[in-house]
Amino acid sequence: MSRGRLLVIDDSPTVRKLVELTFPGTGWQIDYAGSGGEALQLAKQAVPDVVLLDFMLPDMRGTDVCELLSKDERTAYVPIVVMSGKGPSIAPMFKEFASFASCIGKPSTSAQIRSAVDAAFESGQGSRRADRARSSFKQREAAAKLVYAVLRDAFGQIPRLMAELGEAAPAPFFAKKLLTPELVGRMLDALSLEPEPVSAAVAPSARALALVDDSSFHGSVTGWPVASLLSCFESSGRTGELTIAFDGKVTIAYLRAGEVIFVTNRDPKEYLRGSLPTVARLGTVPREALRAAEKLQRETGTPLFVTLAAAGFFPLAELTEVLRSRGRRLLLDAVEASAASFSWRDVTALPAHVEAHGRHVSTARNTLVFGADDEAPPASLSLKQMALERLRQEPAATPLASDSVFSRAPGFSSQVRHFDLTGLERRVLALVDGQTAGDELAVRAASPVAEVLPVLARLVDVGLLRAAHASESHSSRSKARPLMILEPDMTGFQAPLTALLQNRAEPVALLDLAGETDVLAAVKRAQPRAVILNAASGGAAETARRLRSAAEVPGLVLVAVLEPQMASQASELIAAGFDKALVKPIPYSEIERLVS
Amino acid sequence: MTTFGRLTVGVATHLVSEATLAEVAEACRRIDAEATFGSLEQLQVSGADILIAALGAGRRLVPDEYLSFVSRCCPEASLLLLCEEALVRPFVSLSEGRVTLVGPNADAETIYHRLRVLLAERAPAYGSGAGQASASWWAAGSRSLAHLPAPADEHGSLTLAFELGFAGELASAVSPAHTLDPKRCLEQVFSNSLDVGTGVLHFAPAEQEWLVCWPNLPGTLWLLSPLRLPPLSDLSGSHGGRGRARLPAASGDIAIALSGPPREDSTRELLRGLAAKASFGGPAVFDAVSASLPSDAWVSVVEVR
Secondary structure, three states, rough: OOOOEEEOOOOOHHHHHHHHHHOOOOEEEEEEEOOOOHHHHHHHHHHOOEEEEOEOOOOEEEEHHHHHHHOOOOOOOOEEEEEEEHHHHHHHOOOOOOEEEEEOOOOOOOOHHHHHHHHHHHHHHHHHHHHHHHHHHHHHHHHHHHHHHHHHHHOOOOHHHHHHHHHOOOOHHHHHHOOOHHHHHHHHHOOOOOOOOOOOOOOHHHHHHHHOOEEEEEEEEEEOOHHHHHHHHHHHHEEEEEEEEEEOOOEEHHHHHHHHEEEEEEEEHHHHOOOHHHHHHHHOHHHHHHHHHHHHHHHHHOOOOHHHOOOOOOOOHHHHHHHHHHHHHHHHHHHOOOOOEEEEEEEOOOOOOHHHOHHHHEEEOEEEEEEOOOOOOOEEHHHHHHHHHHHHHOOEEEEEOOEEEEEOOOOOOHHHHHHHOOOHHHHHHOOOOOOOOOHHHHHHHOHHHHHHHHHHHHHOOOOOEEEEEHHHHHOOOOOOOOEEEEOOOOOHHHHHHHHHHHOOOOOOOEOOOOOOOOOOHHHHHHHOOOOOEEHHOOOOOHHHHHHHHOOOOOOOOEEEEOHHHHHHHHHHHHHOOEEEEEEEEHHHHHHHHOOO | EEEEEEEEEEEEEOEEEEEEEEHHHHHHHHHHEEEEEEEEEHHHHHHHOOOEEEEEOEEEEEOOOHHHHHHHHOOOEEEEEEEOOOOOOEEEEEEEOOEEEOOOOOHHHHHHHHHHHHHHHOOOHHHHHHHEOOOOOEEOOOOOOOOOOOOOOOOEEEEEHHHHOOOOOOHHHHOOHHHHHHHHHHHHOOOOOOOEEEEEEEEEOOOOOOEOOOOOOOOEEEEOOEEEEOOEEEEOOOOOOOOOOOOOOOOEEEEEOOOOOOOOHHHHHHHHHHHHHHHOOOHHHHHHHHOOOOOOOEEEEEEEE
């Protein structure tokens, strides 16, 4: 028997699995969202009975999610259980939200999660009944006022009509005189919903877009995907130009009767990204012609291929396909954005090149369905996976310098779950270390260089890896802010810490402050991200005060390490300026947290 | 699925290299488990107490088919996942102990000791020294831990109480752990009325906290972890430690309680051995310490999973 619907908002696979194993057979129907944006969309599609919310999400904080949920009347009453590493101490941040139910630590046990969710569900049932009653009363009261406003004039005619009543039956007489089709029509109009606003953090409905009379308007989307925006325009049946700005990029989509038929941008370099074979063909184009085409694209958004084809430098027969391929790529990037601003303008006559080469590209949530000549991708494929699939079918995408080295891109762990990788792709991902070039990686992967380099290229293209020249990589690593330490225990502290820090994806150097007569000068020189001082070495509090008063080292994290018998001095050291006082034996995770 | 006390281990061979399969086979042989190698589909037919499988390089998600195996096909089974992910070091226990991730390049020794932990959880009556386990901890004593309240209380916490004797007594004369009532000793710790000759080690999984009460007597209490700085700490009052302390617990922590300080000549060697054994977890440390102690001394080891 179904107990209710639980929406788990957490990007941690571990928490998902924990929840999965916590609720089997309990009747809970569980939806998972990895980000605030995804959660808001899911909550609108199927209103949950309880929300289990991680405080820190990739795209927003827990308080933001609470606020957005509370603004929607469908989700405003859903009780929310917040998970946070800081436990109940963050509860005051949520007190303003009526839907906030409780706060549990992270990690929590299955029993704690189950107990909190059940308690929230029970409380939600009560408040939901009350809310429904309140909401129902308010709706009826508002409806009564609207009906009265419409009928008021009609009621005013009753004294006059009394004279005409005569012997007639009053009810049919007044019904016929007062409840005219026009009056009933006005009553129905008055009771219909007001048009919804277009902008802000609430998804505009297709109806709202259709009702916007302005020929141009703009807005922003936060907390819901751009794909929804496109769906709204698709349903609105409008023709015009939609400009979407996201992540520092601008994509221009042309719609005809609501259908996206052409996508371009004003950045030729970005436009060509990931299309090595096509770019290679531009090698024979005279430089002046290429520059002129790029200039036109920067100014008007006309793809450089259109200009080059018109000048005879690109085969017309291939133009439509190339434009469509590039457009798809831009659209894939745009629909994945979780926050964007947009502007719309009605266009009665689309640009000639759009009319000539525009092909239908419809959007659906999480999938793009292309023209009839394309094989429709399975609905379960993510957009990122689709991009990867496409790149697998193309020759090498991003050109790779021979001395390129590779490292995992920021957000790797949250991104990698969107992909279904081949064995070689997985092997390559496991081998990249930010220092090894592609040919050496091929040796380590026991695969031909010709196979490994395209793998690296497409993993860069889909954002799982980033490439850098070996020299740049070395330079950036040497610029990484080190960790400075003044700790007399070499074998028990410094040596193991050095080993642990070197095992990180981005190793951090550990600089020994021992022997430095002027710690402040050493810190100014090295500009470390954090300084770890053993408080037993003496003068730690004074050192902290000096470092804190120095303007040259802003944002420095100061950590005191205390021997067990000195634990009581922690508060004194914090008062002197330390950010944290850690008592031995210190879990490495505490240091890792500071470094990260 | 345990038949006549013999553990059954299913090994999903997909993604597992031949070399690793050999290590798995050796680990199963050492623990006397009945190992079945095959595809996940084949294992679903045969069933298993423990499923050993591998995650591909770079993968961090537990595949649904593995979860389905331990939640639907064999609801009592545990999952031991061999990972090629450097962040798993040396092992990580998830979902109340149902899923154990083992770090890269797992050898027979590592797998064997993880199997011991899983075995202890499902078969506490495997005999002295085999250990007991809950979702959050594994514990073993050189003498019986049969009187352990297992799982210790409604919160799954664990309390060990030790009668350490009085200063001046020989280490070998102190009593083993089970002569005391741990629950009563813990209450006495909280009320500050504990006997001076009693040591208490309490692990509270819900709070992820150690509570230590160790008087300045011959007993020794160490905390060992490859992920702590320093990796080995002496928490006993007799060695300049704090005597009574609360400190945060972390996965991988191994508490070692000894009836007395080890012999001076063997201490250095033992400590060196412990550092190496820490990455194999509590069972390996327990074996190492037990082997180095005189026959009349005792040791208890607790690992936070």
